[in-house]
Amino acid sequence: MLTLLFTCFRATASDWTAVAIPSNKVMAIEVTPEGVVAAEYDDRLWLNPYNGMYLSGDAGDNWTKVGLQGKGVKVLKYKNGVLYAGTFYTTSTPRGLYVSRYPYSEWEHLGPTYNITSLDACGDYIYMGTSYNGLMVSPDKGINWTQKIGLGVEGPEIIAxxxxxxTVLASTRTSVHISKDNGETWEILDMFSGVTIYSFTRNGKYTVASGTGYEGIFVSEDGGENWEQALLPGLRTPRKITSRGQYLYLVNGKDVLTTLNRFKDSETTLLDGVNTTDVIDxxxxxxxxxxxxxxxxxxxxFRKDIEDYEYSPVLSPPWNTQNEWELIEQINAYFDHEYPLLAYQYRTEPDEAGRTTLRYDGEEASIPTLYYSSHSGIDFDAEYGDPVLASASGNASYYHCRDCGNTVKIDHGNGLQTVYMHLQNSPLVQGNNTIRVNNGDEIGKVGLTGRTTGPHLHFETVSDTNGDGLFSDEYPHGRTDPFGWNYSELTDPWSELSWDDPLGSHTGALSRNLWKIMTPDKQSTxxxxxxxxxxxxxxIEILNDAGKNFLRLTLEHASKPVREFPSPTLNYIKSTAFVIKVIDQLGNLSSADAVVKISLSVSPEALTSILPETIKIFRWDNIASSWVETVSSxxxxxxxxxxxxxxxxxxxxxxxxxxxxPLSTQINIFPEPVNGTVATFPEISFSGNGALTVYSMDGGLTWGDYSQAxxxxxxxxxxxxxKSSxxxxxxxxxxxxxLKVGAEVVTNKIRIVGASFGTLTDNPAP
Known part of the structure; x- marks a missing residue:
């Protein structure tokens, strides 16, 4: 068995840090777009505790009291702009359920005055679990309530x-109930008989349950109707679980475990290195x-920062880069994380997915915003003849196919293969030979072989998922994105896709960010x-913050626009592509009315053939699919x-x-054709004002440099x-x-022009 050398950055004890707390009697925490909410429940009433709600918009450095003083808050839930709080004490107002919206300074009491154990809400429905009165359901945002599980004060206690x-799930001490009609009717799930479920969460397409009385966790792919038990090594009694993107986090006594790969394994976050008591939320x-x-x-x-991506920094860029953002700027087509099945004959992407591309950061868009659907690698924009470099040391071999042209594959000996397509003729390795190459060695030059509309490097990475040292059995499920996937934001559809076909069983591979030089391509303030x-x-300088300092502004390097310019007379200026976002503390985009100033330093070389007085910054409007000029100079x-x-x-x-x-190239044919025909074998030459001319005799599948007739x-x-450059x-x-060569030739030839097909038919007169 081959040992994979992929190394991800693991947690250490120092990754967890203590957060300043507003009280040592915090009973529950919840996250909202504006920050962290903490609920205090202190039964030492003789000490006159605050016993209310706190809000921190700066990761716990400072806390503000936001109401419900004296109520003793034990349960919190944030859903769709509303914060729900379950209170224990009656003061001048009754105990029970209270709701509020930001800034959470005014609270409204809803429903009966019961001791609340759990809360959730979907649409107009509110679900309230109690200690002695079972489950209460309101179909109209808390105006009317009905007991749906239990009878009067006979319980049962609703745990989660x-x-x-x-669909609604409700657990008691010994059972789990399910409703498929907003809590109107219920049935008991036999799978959970005798166990106590303390927590549910959604993890991608899965619903997950955890508790005590069994080993591992329960997982459902159909929203909660059918469940399977998943055993996770090292997991004891997970009373609380939560999910972020594809990561599932499970409380394990004093520690927290995390799993990414479909619940097959887990690893510790080492919280127990700094924490001495059980985790309750x-x-x-x-x-x-x-x-x-x-x-x-x-x-x-305690707080621990989470990497957006899994990192295995083993690759250098496959060309000589000038700066750290060029790796991103030169992308003109992305790995499609939905169905990267390009050229695979046994499965194709569904029609409904064929118009969009899902990029590594979770953005999904159609052409011209993102190129292109089902793409299985990264296309880097490059000049014809640019040196292509080995991204890491390994054994290089040659491969050729009609679509990929001259190709070099490098087995790096660590469970990773890199693939370089569309190279010029005569790459470093040819035929059946295998050559040892070092990181940075030139293995070929950017060409136009295979199916390509212009010079570029198609770069692929393949993972040896079964560890057998071979890559021939990894087609196509071993394809990965070298830029990784933002697992903290979304579930990667490719890593969740499984199917069977004549080549066997397949499950898409996880993608890790593989680049050594990948300095943070995003910053925020x-x-x-x-x-x-x-x-x-x-x-960037913030000129007007719109009074919402709990929001953050992010700046990211971006790939250059490659096909859609504001007008045919404009050229893109190198190193000026970027993305600005404003996000809240749940990671959601915000439409804050902020104003910023942007300054872009550009080199004189970037302005070659550009009229300086015409330079402007343009914003891409996703709704209109067009560029909008900004106030800039x-x-x-x-x-x-x-x-x-x-x-x-x-x-x-x-x-x-x-x-x-303007560039102009002419074709010269001797003898001169008559109506496109020559009777004898002709001589072909080209002339014009270009520095380089290339030509193809096979419909553009392969191109050669023109040097002589x-x-x-x-x-x-x-x-x-x-064409010429x-x-x-x-x-x-x-x-x-x-050109028809031979007067008596009768030929039908299929010619592809863009996306249209035409048949050229020549029938000489008898």
């Missing part, structure tokens, strides 16, 4: 509640980066006036583009092209494609000349 649309949220909050039975809160962000050549003295932005999206700078002499020495119908990245549109 969970609702998802019309666990939440995940995003004050800056994603974070876990664990509340123990002594009222202490609280949305506070005068705060700044500096990342590479980009500087270029200062030639400082080399800085500045703009004031009040909408946040994807941005890039463009300027008008200065193009005194050549002859066609057989009869037939030939579709000669040709100025050597600085500009290419003219592909031209075509259909």
């Amino acid at each position: 509640l969970f609702c998802l649309e019309e 666990l939440e995940a949220y995003k004050p800056s980066s994603y974070a876990l909050l664990a509340l123990n039975s002594s009222g202490k809160i 609280p949305l506070i006036n005068s705060s700044t962000l500096v990342m590479g050549n980009k500087i 270029y200062d030639s003295a400082t080399g800085v583009i500045e703009g004031v932005l009040d909408h946040f999206s994807y941005f890039a700078a463009f300027g008008e092209k200065y193009d005194p002499q 050549f002859s066609i020495n057989k009869q037939g119908l030939f579709d000669i494609l040709y 100025d050597g600085a990245g500009r290419w003219e549109e592909t031209k075509s000349f259909v």
